Amino acid sequence: MRPLVSASELAAELAGSTPPRLLDVRWKLGGPPGSEEFERGHIPGAVYVDLDTELAGHGAPTDGRHPLPRIADFQEAARRWGLDDGDAVVVYDDVSGTSAARAWWLLRHASMRNVRVLDGGLAAWLADGGAVEAGPVTAVRGDVTLAFGALPTIDAERAAALPADGVLLDARAGERFRGEVEPVDPRAGHIPGAVSAPTAESLGADGLLLPAERLAERFAALGATKGAEVAVYCGSGVTAAHAVLAMEVAGLPTPALYPGSFSAWSNDPARPVATGA
Numbered sequence: 001m002r003p004l005v006s007a008s009e010l011a012a013e014l015a016g017s018t019p020p021r022l023l024d025v026r027w028k029l030g031g032p033p034g035s036e037e038f039e040r041g042h043i044p045g046a047v048y049v050d051l052d053t054e055l056a057g058h059g060a061p062t063d064g065r066h067p068l069p070r071i072a073d074f075q076e077a078a079r080r081w082g083l084d085d086g087d088a089v090v091v092y093d094d095v096s097g098t099s100a101a102r103a104w105w106l107l108r109h110a111s112m113r114n115v116r117v118l119d120g121g122l123a124a125w126l127a128d129g130g131a132v133e134a135g136p137v138t139a140v141r142g143d144v145t146l147a148f149g150a151l152p153t154i155d156a157e158r159a160a161a162l163p164a165d166g167v168l169l170d171a172r173a174g175e176r177f178r179g180e181v182e183p184v185d186p187r188a189g190h191i192p193g194a195v196s197a198p199t200a201e202s203l204g205a206d207g208l209l210l211p212a213e214r215l216a217e218r219f220a221a222l223g224a225t226k227g228a229e230v231a232v233y234c235g236s237g238v239t240a241a242h243a244v245l246a247m248e249v250a251g252l253p254t255p256a257l258y259p260g261s262f263s264a265w266s267n268d269p270a271r272p273v274a275t276g277a
Contacts, residue, residue, distance in 0.1 A: 163193025
């Protein structure tokens with residue numbers, strides 16, 4: 001299943017006889033929640049999804065800021081969004097898919113096959129002449145059944161070992177990778193042996209994902225080729241999901257995600273942290 005849908009393609013599908021379910025995943029690190037922005041204007045038919053409370057669980061600091069939710073909690077949330085077994089789902093945000101990809105990854109990991117990200121997000125929809133509607137939305141409850149395990153993940157032990165025989169990509173901004181700044185986590189730097197691969201570099205100036213060929217070239221230059229074992233992390237497992245999306249668009253095998261990411265790693269004093277390029 002192609003993981004992206006363009007604004008024009010989505011408009012045509014929404015006008016068809018079997019429109020996809022729409023999930024609005026607007027989110028910003030540190031808040032506030034995107035529900036107010038959703039109520040001011042969203043794509044008609046969309047349901048708001050709260051990343052902090054519905055797309056993440058809660059645990060110890062060593063679990064990371066956005067650990068995976070319990071499957072029972074995630075299934076309950078998906079039913080509130082109105083999802084049924086077999087539904088086609090499109091997720092979007094207002095940051096070029098970098099938060100919506102978390103919902104895409106989780107639903108795919110939970111065994112939903114037909115899930116796509118709106119390329120360019122809400123900005124692309126508006127630029128294409130798409131309409132918006134205001135106000136809160138309560139979906140008719142669905143009955144979807146979900147089970148995690150469809151996509152690969154790694155834990156901290158494998159993240160530590162992977163650079164010796166594979167490729168561990170760090171999807172955060174370069175200055176955070178190098179340890180020059182660290183706005184949220186207790187230590188600055190990166191997992192030793194990781195390769196800097198900022199998520200923003202997979203996007204064009206128009207906010208759309210780069211073409212598949214350019215993405216493949218980018219990841220090949222980082223060592224992420226079809227023959228390599230590849231995993232990706234970020235600060236808390238959100239923008240890393242966008243790197244997974246970009247690699248799928250590039251035609252590469254789906255890389256593993258380290259859900260705890262650097263927020264979990266840096267909260268464990270037994271884990272070493274490297275700095276510099």
